[in-house]
Amino acid sequence: MNRINELFKRKQNGILNVYCTAGYPQLNSTVPVMEALQESGVDMIELGMPYSDPLADGPVIQASSSKALANGMTIARLFEQLRDFRKQVYVPVILMGYMNPVLQYGFEKFCQHAADAPVDGLILPDLPEYEFETEYGPIMQRYGLDFIFLVTPETSEERIRRLDSLSTGFLYAVSSSSTTGKDKDMNAVDNYLQRLQKMQLKNPVLVGFGIKDKPTFQQACSHANGAIIGTAFIKALENTPDVEGTIKKFITDIKS
Amino acid sequence: MTTTTTYQQPNAQGYYGKFGGAFIPEMLHRNVEELRSKYLDIIYDAAFQKEFRSLLHDYAGRPTPLYFAQRLSKQYGTNIYLKREDLCHTGAHKVNNTIGQILLAERLGKKRIIAETGAGQHGVATATVCALKGVECIVYMGEKDIERQAPNVARMKMLGATVIPATSGSKTLKDATNEAIRDWINNPVDTHYIIGSVVGPHPYPDMVARFQSVISEEIRWQLKEKTGSELPTHVLACVGGGSNAAGAFYHFLEEPTVQLVAIEAAGNGVHSGLSAATTQLGKPGVLHGSKSLVMQTEDGQVVEPHSISAGLDYPGIGPLHAHLFDSRRGAFLSATDEQALEAAFNLAKKEGIIPALESSHALASLEFLQPESPKPSEAPVPANAKFTKDSTVVVCLSGRGDKDMATYMKAMNIQ
Ligand SMILES: Cc1ncc(COP(=O)(O)O)c(C=O)c1O
Numbered sequence: 001m002n003r004i005n006e007l008f009k010r011k012q013n014g015i016l017n018v019y020c021t022a023g024y025p026q027l028n029s030t031v032p033v034m035e036a037l038q039e040s041g042v043d044m045i046e047l048g049m050p051y052s053d054p055l056a057d058g059p060v061i062q063a064s065s066s067k068a069l070a071n072g073m074t075i076a077r078l079f080e081q082l083r084d085f086r087k088q089v090y091v092p093v094i095l096m097g098y099m100n101p102v103l104q105y106g107f108e109k110f111c112q113h114a115a116d117a118p119v120d121g122l123i124l125p126d127l128p129e130y131e132f133e134t135e136y137g138p139i140m141q142r143y144g145l146d147f148i149f150l151v152t153p154e155t156s157e158e159r160i161r162r163l164d165s166l167s168t169g170f171l172y173a174v175s176s177s178s179t180t181g182k183d184k185d186m187n188a189v190d191n192y193l194q195r196l197q198k199m200q201l202k203n204p205v206l207v208g209f210g211i212k213d214k215p216t217f218q219q220a221c222s223h224a225n226g227a228i229i230g231t232a233f234i235k236a237l238e239n240t241p242d243v244e245g246t247i248k249k250f251i252t253d254i255k256s
Numbered sequence: 257m258t259t260t261t262t263y264q265q266p267n268a269q270g271y272y273g274k275f276g277g278a279f280i281p282e283m284l285h286r287n288v289e290e291l292r293s294k295y296l297d298i299i300y301d302a303a304f305q306k307e308f309r310s311l312l313h314d315y316a317g318r319p320t321p322l323y324f325a326q327r328l329s330k331q332y333g334t335n336i337y338l339k340r341e342d343l344c345h346t347g348a349h350k351v352n353n354t355i356g357q358i359l360l361a362e363r364l365g366k367k368r369i370i371a372e373t374g375a376g377q378h379g380v381a382t383a384t385v386c387a388l389k390g391v392e393c394i395v396y397m398g399e400k401d402i403e404r405q406a407p408n409v410a411r412m413k414m415l416g417a418t419v420i421p422a423t424s425g426s427k428t429l430k431d432a433t434n435e436a437i438r439d440w441i442n443n444p445v446d447t448h449y450i451i452g453s454v455v456g457p458h459p460y461p462d463m464v465a466r467f468q469s470v471i472s473e474e475i476r477w478q479l480k481e482k483t484g485s486e487l488p489t490h491v492l493a494c495v496g497g498g499s500n501a502a503g504a505f506y507h508f509l510e511e512p513t514v515q516l517v518a519i520e521a522a523g524n525g526v527h528s529g530l531s532a533a534t535t536q537l538g539k540p541g542v543l544h545g546s547k548s549l550v551m552q553t554e555d556g557q558v559v560e561p562h563s564i565s566a567g568l569d570y571p572g573i574g575p576l577h578a579h580l581f582d583s584r585r586g587a588f589l590s591a592t593d594e595q596a597l598e599a600a601f602n603l604a605k606k607e608g609i610i611p612a613l614e615s616s617h618a619l620a621s622l623e624f625l626q627p628e629s630p631k632p633s634e635a636p637v638p639a640n641a642k643f644t645k646d647s648t649v650v651v652c653l654s655g656r657g658d659k660d661m662a663t664y665m666k667a668m669n670i671q
Contacts, residue, residue, distance in 0.1 A: 052425060052557040053543070055437050056281045062424060074555040099279055099542040104556030125281040126542065130269055150282040154444050159285075177283045177444035 003092035003120045004146055004169040007043055008204045008225065015226025016217070016254065017044040017206055018233050019096070021064040022081070023073025024050070025237055030081045033237075034089050036244045040251035042091065046123065046228060049075060049097030056125045058181035060231045060238075075105045082117040094148065094169070096123040107136060111143040121146030121169045129166060137166070152177045153192045157199065164201040171203040173224060175210045181231030184210035186219050193223035214254050229254070263509035263576070263585060264465075270458020270546070273582060275575035278457035279542045283441040287449075288545075290364065292459045298363050299356070299466060311355045312470060315388070316345045318352075320471075322478035322650070327606040332622050334643045337488070338609070338653045339475055339504060348612065348655030349468060349500045350381035354450055356467035358385040361448035368392045368447040372422075372436040374401055374429035374496065375567035375614065376408025377655055378452030383417035393417040396435040398428035401566045408659050426560035429496075429570045433544050453497025454574035457545030461502075461574050468503025475650055476507055483648060490625070490643055492517045493652035494617040495588075496532075496567045498574040500654035505586070515587065515641050518577060519621045521563035522590035526634045532561035533590040534573040535581045536635055543572040549581070564593035564663065565613035567655075587641040589633055591620035597667050599623075600657060612655030613663060619651060 007015070018037050022030045034045050050068035054061065075097075095114060102110050102124065114122065122145055127136060132147065140147050146169030151160050154177050164171050173196055175189045176182075189207070196205055207220040208228035220227035233250060240246040263272070270276040270292075280288055298304055312318040320340045329336045341349035354371075361369060369386050371393070373379030379395040386393035395412055399421045402409050412419050425431040433455075440449045454461040454468075476486040491508055493501035495518045508514040523531035531537060534549050541550035543558060551559045551571035563569040573581075580586035591599070596613055599620035604610045611619060624633035625643050643649050657664065 053430070053434055055434060055544075056283065056441065058438075059424075066424075069557060076555070100550065100552065100558070101556030103541055104539065104552060104554070126279045126545070128278055128280065131277060131279070152283050152285075152444075154286040155282060156286075163282075174283060178442045179283075179438045182442065 002144065002146065004044070007092055008170070011043065012204070012225055014221045015043045015206060017046055017226060017228040018042045018251070019046040019048060019228060019230030021048040021050055021061065021068050021234065022078050023068035023071050024064045024234070025067065025243065027071040027073060028081070029243060030078065031085050031088065033243065033247065034085070034093070036247040037251065038089055038091050040248050041255055042251060043226065044092045044094070046094045046096050046230070049078060049095060049101060051098045051101055054098060056179055058179040058231060060181045060234050064234045075101055075110065079113045079117065082119070086118065092120045094121040094123055095119050099124055099126050108139050111139050111145055114145055115143035121148055123148045123172065125150055129163065132166065148172050150174050160196070160199065164203055167203050169203065170225070171201060171205050172228070173205050173207045175207055175220070178209060180209055182210055186216060190219065190223065193220070197223045214256070217254050263580065264506065266458065266462050270462065272576045272579035274540070275546070275548045275578040275582070276458055276461065277547050278545060279547060280457045280545045281441070283444065284437070287440065287444060288457050294364070295360065295459050295463050298360055304359060304363070308356055308359055312352065316351050316355060317343060318470065319474045319478070320344055322475060322482065324482065325607050328603065331606060332626055333645050334647045334649055336622070337479070337648065337650045339471060339650055341471065341500060341652060341654045342609070342611065342615070342656035346377070346381045346384050347658060348377040348381065349471060349503060350378045350452060351384065352470055352503065353452065353464050353467040353499060354378070354381040354385045357448070357450040358389050358391070361450070362389060364448060366446060366448035368394070368443065369450055370394045370396070370436050370439050370447055371450045371452060372396045372429065372432040373452060374398070374432070374569060375565065375612070376401065376405040376412065376659060377567060379417070379419070380408050380411045380415070382450050383412045383415035386417065387415045394439065395419050396422050396432040396439070398422045398426070398432045400427040401429065401432070405566055405659055406662070428566065430558065437544065453499040454502045454576055455497040455544055455546065455572060461546065461576055464499050465502040465506060465576060468499050469506035471500070471503035471652065472505060472507035475504065479648065479650070487511055487514055488648040488650045489513070490515045490517060490647060490649040491652070492519065492618045492621060492649065494519045494568060494614050494654060495573060495577055496570050496614060497572070498577040500652050502574065502576055504650070504652035516580065516585065517587045517589060517621060517625070517641060518580070519617045520588060520590040521565055521568035521617055522592045522634055523562040523564070525592055526590055530562035532563040532569050532571065533635070534571060535588040536590060538571070538573070546575050548575045548578040549573055564596060565617065567612070567614040568617060587638050589621045589624055589635045589637060591617040595620040595623070600664065609653070610657035611653055612657050613660045615652070615654045
């Protein structure tokens with residue numbers, strides 16, 4: 001059984017997944033940041049692969065991407081950094097990125113190296129369902145990688161069921177239609193999450209986009225298995241002289 | 257793929273050969289799917305066609321003339337016709353598409369229009385139709401382009417549009433497009449995105465090509481009137497994303513005797529490191545929602561292109577054109593900044609027409625297509641693409657040069 005399934009078997013509530021950008025704030029901080037996150041008690045890590053044109057991201061994550069690229073981050077470097085990282089990091093890790101750099105690396109080679117690392121799953125928001133089914137899904141399956149689809153409040157019930165059936169690991173519920181880092185009307189999010197909860201989906205549900213602190217995290221967790229924090233975490237890392245201390249404080253504040 | 261494709265029509269998933277599709281995040285799915293499922297029914301509805309045609313005629317000034325350029329023909333030793341899209345209302349072919357899309361947006365019940373723009377021509381054409389229909393208009397434009405296309409920024413503002421600078425990345429058309437897409441993600445219900453070229457997720461490339469196809473529809477009957485034959489031997493058009501080329505090629509795509517020639521911007525030279533010649537420099541990839549050729553690094557980061565012309569300064573190309581290139585149905589040439597400038601001054605002096613810098617790239621390629629060209633082309637010219645004294649060569653003059661006067665003045669050392 002893979003790490004993601006193991007986690008959800010052990011724990012169904014209050015799962016904290018934190019997004020960080022590989023190569024940010026420093027080129028070589030990828031693994032140390034993951035270690036500090038794990039140390040502070042996060043359950044899962046979403047590791048972003050920086051891209052020049054991150055369409056689904058707001059200004060904060062865009063800026064972290066640009067910084068990481070300026071630091072010299074590439075997919076090839078990332079896999080070098082991840083060599084032996086499992087000696088320290090045991091929580092599930094999901095790679096998040098956009099199709100173009102992955103295609104350029106070579107989709108199959110990418111999956112092979114991701115499985116070797118090993119990471120547990122992939123999120124590629126601009127990989128559509130048709131291409132997933134006909135071309136890329138079987139390759140990920142061959143390498144034992146979970147693939148996580150996104151759903152939004154605009155996604156029809158029928159489509160949610162379809163995407164849930166194609167997803168493995170968990171389903172990513174985008175809190176409201178937006179790019180990353182926008183503040184949300186948490187009541188509307190609540191209604192949407194209750195709707196998802198009633199559907200009794202196959203996969204656990206983690207909520208992302210706009211989750212930024214203890215209150216929003218707790219509210220997201222009331223009708224889902226957990227939540228993903230990205231922008232607020234990246235913001236906390238901006239210009240901090242003490243990365244480790246900042247991470248510890250940020251996570252403790254959310255979990256306390 | 258599930259259905260066979262023709263050059264004119266992508267398959268059900270929006271593929272032209274290996275290129276196309278809809279590589280979009282879920283946040284855009286509902287809007288794009290709504291468009292995909294409705295666009296053909298809406299466009300071919302009789303009432304839509306009636307309104308579209310009458311606006312093209314009475315408002316945009318169509319049909320645009322097909323002009324036999326006598327002195328230019330003599331210069332190159334062949335028969336050159338200019339398709340005068342520069343005479344369209346707002347000064348370029350872009351308005352054909354924005355008229356079509358505003359009518360579509362109206363029928364979809366959308367109240368807010370967003371667009372991206374490079375040279376500002378598409379922004380002006382969008383602001384124009386929004387004024388016509390009394391709809392809110394927001395145009396994203398790269399900060400760098402706002403500087404170099406100041407007159408068009410002023411026009412958009414006068415037409416009531418809000419112009420928002422795109423400050424990320426290379427601060428040009430690619431980034432303006434990213435910002436427009438992000439706006440659409442954040443406004444999923446009331447907004448329609450009027451894309452300005454044959455790029456973006458399916459159905460945009462097909463939809464924009466259909467709206468622009470009026471260009472070649474007219475060329476056919478106009479040529480018949482002038483020469484007795486509907487078919488030219490050559491059609492030349494510049495390619496940024498490729499909408500004027502798609503429109504000029506459309507009704508000749510399935511006519512194998514017609515040589516289609518697309519001209520990209522080589523900037524300082526294809527291999528100078530400052531170029532926008534996507535077919536020469538690009539590799540298959542995904543940009544702005546479709547699989548196509550994309551200029552990128554080894555690591556798959558999209559690179560910043562360069563062209564003197566803001567409308568061609570784009571690191572991708574529409575999937576139809578990637579397919580025309582890949583299948584060799586089209587010949588893809590390029591012209592440098594300098595060659596385009598030279599061609600612009602030549603047309604001004606020879607025919608009394610000041611062309612847009614974009615269109616000047618198409619004019620510049622006439623040099624390379626002569627039977628014995630004194631100037632070698634950077635991209636290889638297929639032997640059968642050359643013209644003879646008996647050829648009928650149609651050049652799509654996609655726009656007029658008013659917006660480029662600052663650049664032309666600099667070239668003449670007039671400050
Ligand atoms: C006059 C003119 N021609 C051509 C283009 C390039 O666009 P496309 O390749 O879509 O025709 C532009 C874009 O701004 C333009 O203004």
